[in-house]
Amino acid sequence: MHKSIEIDEKIFQDAVKFYGTVFNLPPLASKIYAYLLFDYEKMGITFDEFVEVLSASKSSVSTSISLLLSSQLIVDHNKMDERKRYFFINDEYKKIRFEKIVQKMKDELKLLDDLDNFKKVKDDGYDEKIEAYKALLDKNIINIQESLNKL
Known part of the structure; x- marks a missing residue:
């Protein structure tokens, strides 16, 4: 062969x-x-x-x-x-792969929101770094989803 x-x-x-x-x-x-x-x-x-x-x-x-x-x-x-x-x-794997990445970022955002809500009950502190990180995750989710729609 x-x-x-x-x-x-x-x-x-x-x-x-x-x-x-x-x-x-x-x-x-x-x-x-x-x-x-x-x-x-x-x-x-x-x-x-x-x-x-x-x-x-x-x-x-x-x-x-x-x-x-x-x-x-x-x-x-x-x-x-x-x-x-x-x-x-x-x-189709490229699309599947990035859909999994988006889902992981959404899961992390939910976890961070839950932690943030828990923290607010205990403490009124505002964490600038966490908010910046959440904003970064949000922007990346939107960018990847827009690109996925084009695939």
């Missing part, structure tokens, strides 16, 4: 490191994700190609693919006339 896509080794290694850190992925899962980034034509990569190109065991590749699928980082499709599954980067 040959590689169905062409990759740049330096960019591949940089992507492995970056996405491994950003998505908290184990090394093989990060390699699979980085390899899929080079599938510009969206032809899909088969399980067997991952095993061969990445020189990994079938069980390791299977475990990594399962992790990526459950994390919604990749998707799979079966072509009509074939039993093979083809894997692709999930183009």
